[in-house]
Amino acid sequence: MRRSDLERSVDSASTGAAVTLEMVAAEAGVSPSTVSRILNGTAKVRESKVRAVEAAISKLRFTPNPVARSLARGRSMSVGIVTQSFGSPFYGEALTAIEQRLMRANYAALFVSGHYREADERRCVDHLLARRVEGIILLNSCLPSLEIVNLARGAPLILTGRSVTAERIHCIDVDSTAGASLATQYLIDQGHRRIAYLAGPADHADAVQRLNGYKTALATARIPFTKKLVAEGDYTAHGGLRGMNELLDAQAEFTAVFAANDETAYGAMLALHRRGIRVPQQVSVIGYDDLPASTFMIPPLTSVHRATAELGEHAAEAIIAMIEDRPVVRRETTPTLAVRDSTRSLHR
Amino acid sequence: MRRSDLERSVDSASTGAAVTLEMVAAEAGVSPSTVSRILNGTAKVRESKVRAVEAAISKLRFTPNPVARSLARGRSMSVGIVTQSFGSPFYGEALTAIEQRLMRANYAALFVSGHYREADERRCVDHLLARRVEGIILLNSCLPSLEIVNLARGAPLILTGRSVTAERIHCIDVDSTAGASLATQYLIDQGHRRIAYLAGPADHADAVQRLNGYKTALATARIPFTKKLVAEGDYTAHGGLRGMNELLDAQAEFTAVFAANDETAYGAMLALHRRGIRVPQQVSVIGYDDLPASTFMIPPLTSVHRATAELGEHAAEAIIAMIEDRPVVRRETTPTLAVRDSTRSLHR
DNA sequence: GCAATTCTTGAAAGCGCTTGCAGACCGTAA
DNA sequence: TTACGGTCTGCAAGCGCTTTCAAGAATTGC
Numbered sequence: 001m002r003r004s005d006l007e008r009s010v011d012s013a014s015t016g017a018a019v020t021l022e023m024v025a026a027e028a029g030v031s032p033s034t035v036s037r038i039l040n041g042t043a044k045v046r047e048s049k050v051r052a053v054e055a056a057i058s059k060l061r062f063t064p065n066p067v068a069r070s071l072a073r074g075r076s077m078s079v080g081i082v083t084q085s086f087g088s089p090f091y092g093e094a095l096t097a098i099e100q101r102l103m104r105a106n107y108a109a110l111f112v113s114g115h116y117r118e119a120d121e122r123r124c125v126d127h128l129l130a131r132r133v134e135g136i137i138l139l140n141s142c143l144p145s146l147e148i149v150n151l152a153r154g155a156p157l158i159l160t161g162r163s164v165t166a167e168r169i170h171c172i173d174v175d176s177t178a179g180a181s182l183a184t185q186y187l188i189d190q191g192h193r194r195i196a197y198l199a200g201p202a203d204h205a206d207a208v209q210r211l212n213g214y215k216t217a218l219a220t221a222r223i224p225f226t227k228k229l230v231a232e233g234d235y236t237a238h239g240g241l242r243g244m245n246e247l248l249d250a251q252a253e254f255t256a257v258f259a260a261n262d263e264t265a266y267g268a269m270l271a272l273h274r275r276g277i278r279v280p281q282q283v284s285v286i287g288y289d290d291l292p293a294s295t296f297m298i299p300p301l302t303s304v305h306r307a308t309a310e311l312g313e314h315a316a317e318a319i320i321a322m323i324e325d326r327p328v329v330r331r332e333t334t335p336t337l338a339v340r341d342s343t344r345s346l347h348r
Numbered sequence: 349m350r351r352s353d354l355e356r357s358v359d360s361a362s363t364g365a366a367v368t369l370e371m372v373a374a375e376a377g378v379s380p381s382t383v384s385r386i387l388n389g390t391a392k393v394r395e396s397k398v399r400a401v402e403a404a405i406s407k408l409r410f411t412p413n414p415v416a417r418s419l420a421r422g423r424s425m426s427v428g429i430v431t432q433s434f435g436s437p438f439y440g441e442a443l444t445a446i447e448q449r450l451m452r453a454n455y456a457a458l459f460v461s462g463h464y465r466e467a468d469e470r471r472c473v474d475h476l477l478a479r480r481v482e483g484i485i486l487l488n489s490c491l492p493s494l495e496i497v498n499l500a501r502g503a504p505l506i507l508t509g510r511s512v513t514a515e516r517i518h519c520i521d522v523d524s525t526a527g528a529s530l531a532t533q534y535l536i537d538q539g540h541r542r543i544a545y546l547a548g549p550a551d552h553a554d555a556v557q558r559l560n561g562y563k564t565a566l567a568t569a570r571i572p573f574t575k576k577l578v579a580e581g582d583y584t585a586h587g588g589l590r591g592m593n594e595l596l597d598a599q600a601e602f603t604a605v606f607a608a609n610d611e612t613a614y615g616a617m618l619a620l621h622r623r624g625i626r627v628p629q630q631v632s633v634i635g636y637d638d639l640p641a642s643t644f645m646i647p648p649l650t651s652v653h654r655a656t657a658e659l660g661e662h663a664a665e666a667i668i669a670m671i672e673d674r675p676v677v678r679r680e681t682t683p684t685l686a687v688r689d690s691t692r693s694l695h696r
Numbered sequence: 697g698c699a700a701t702t703c704t705t706g707a708a709a710g711c712g713c714t715t716g717c718a719g720a721c722c723g724t725a726a
Numbered sequence: 727t728t729a730c731g732g733t734c735t736g737c738a739a740g741c742g743c744t745t746t747c748a749a750g751a752a753t754t755g756c
Binding site: 379380385391393416418421 | 711
Binding site: 076266267 | 414415416418419433435436439440443444456458461475477478479480617618621640641644646647
């Protein structure tokens with residue numbers, strides 16, 4: 001015996017944590033198997049025993065030990081979620097939804113953050129795998145595709161924001177192309193023709209998609225694409241500030257800017273403000289992601305909205321389905337535009 | 349045998365996950381105990397065996413199963429963190445720091461969010477306890493003190509943003525009073541005397557502290573406190589907007605506003621903007637928390653900065669110390685002021 | 697070279713739960 | 727009454743690891 005009985009009883013008295021199924025069985029006068037069966041509903045048990053066991057359970061305040069359970073069942077009942085940043089309000093909503101959904105299905109959620117760094121992300125994933133998660137949700141992973149495919153042999157995977165086709169991998173495509181098109185198209189509809197673009201980092205899958213969406217919309221409207229109107233940011237406000245300054249310093253002429261994400265737009269707006277250029281009077285600004293803060297920017301920012309909570313819930317549902325070997329229901333969400341005060345029409 | 353050997357070998361071949369310590373022992377020609385001892389450094393083992401075992405481990409790509417380990421050791425090696433919202437950039441930094449620190453000490457972090465709702469938080473805590481976490485970090489909990497004291501019998505607790513004195517509870521006081529004083533004092537130093545205050549929800553412990561800090565600074569400067577200059581918000585931008593509108597509608601006269609947190613300040617600035625009141629020319633605004641976005645507000649927001657990453661790291665360190673029964677090192681962090689463009693001096 | 701120590705190491709029990717197996721029990725048909 | 731099928735329920739093994747205990751190996755001292 002590793003721990004003395006005295007110790008045991010003391011801490012069961014004080015913490016109520018050390019109650020075991022066996023104790024419940026003894027209290028109820030049945031065998032442990034019976035208790036287990038009642039707990040799991042794995043077999044029919046005589047009504048009188050069920051009642052006795054339930055009484056014992058609530059008397060002893062028993063909660064089954066998930067660790068022992070996991071070991072016995074050979075299932076950890078946990079899934080790993082690799083996010084890029086806890087702070088980002090964008091991920092925040094998704095994380096909340098994921099957590100809720102998983103908890104509801106009795107899975108534990110292990111969140112780790114990769115900080116958009118390949119090495120960090122790799123470490124995170126290894127950590128999760130070592131913890132024996134049964135599935136992993138990768139939110140906008142920046143790992144190479146080949147590695148992701150390999151990973152899928154260790155656990156089923158859900159990917160958002162990129163698409164990798166392989167066994168045990170399910171991608172939830174956020175279709176940034178469509179959203180970027182939508183935003184650009186909106187500006188065009190408002191009469192803008194010289195539309196600048198503040199891009200995301202070129203090595204980001206969805207940054208590329210967004211750039212493509214921008215180009216597509218221009219092409220559709222027969223507006224030539226010029227590199228002069230594009231500056232590369234890094235998805236941060238700081239990058240947006242710098243990008244906008246570059247554009248301005250290069251004397252680029254434009255009546256509207258489409259920023260690859262809201263944070264970039266914040267930086268851009270600040271740069272414009274500093275130069276005394278008024279938004280939206282002189283330049284319209286549109287963002288992407290529709291962060292909560294965007295509603296309260298000055299002026300409130302028009303932005304492409306995506307249903308992140310739904311995305312998170314869907315991701316959670318998908319990983320559960322894969323773990324439990326059920327077909328994954330595909331659910332598409334299309335981005336919409338939250339029109340606010342940072343854009344104006346050139347018509348009339 | 350629950351799973352067939354075939355199944356076993358198949359998935360060990362494909363996933364490499366089912367390698368057990370016993371297999372390593374067989375491969376290395378030693379007993380499981382020896383492998384365990386090498387893994388844990390719990391006893392001296394002959395050099396030649398160590399090498400054989402290490403070779404076997406890397407050949408088989410063995411990772412000890414944490415579930416089995418937890419069960420055998422009677423320790424879950426996990427700590428629960430109750431945050432209020434994943435999305436909040438304020439918590440974000442702290443969470444990241446907590447995660448890092450815990451991972452470094454080989455603890456798993458279980459994050460759950462309470463959404464500032466007592467019932468949700470209670471559910472979260474129960475969930476964590478059921479998962480047998482060895483300690484819990486409560487970030488700005490809104491649970492009643494009595495309940496928290498009870499909780500501490502289940503697991504050691506770290507609390508931030510409030511103070512409850514009891515066995516197995518350690519509070520990391522963020523001392524909002526001092527920060528609020530600091531901000532108010534700063535405005536006073538800049539020559540402001542009519543300073544409005546946009547409060548946080550009155551039932552929030554730290555909102556009360558902030559209000560007190562505001563009052564203290566006023567008192568020190570012998571400026572009478574007037575209720576007319578105070579509006580209650582709810583720590584959201586929306587609340588700030590509403591609060592500011594109330595103040596404005598009530599014809600309150602002020603040259604500066606201190607908002608209980610940055611989000612409140614965002615809302616307030618928007619309200620001012622909508623009425624054509626310029627910040628900081630006509631009204632100075634100061635916030636609290638120094639969110640990342642504040643740097644890019646228009647104008648960039650002056651705010652009370654608190655070292656949240658450090659706070660998180662400290663919290664993690666403290667809970668580890670408590671779990672491992674070591675004394676908790678108290679570390680104080682004092683808030684500082686990040687002065688930006690939303691405030692101006694009335695002197696000269 | 698032999699006894700007395702000190703090191704190493706393996707066998708086995710145990711962590712708390714699940715589950716295959718088989719015996720006990722019950723009702724029913726013959 | 728006996729036999730038979732079906733229903734409950736307990737026993738015991740096992741999940742993968744840790745750890746106690748005691749035996750065997752190696753070392754030391756004389």
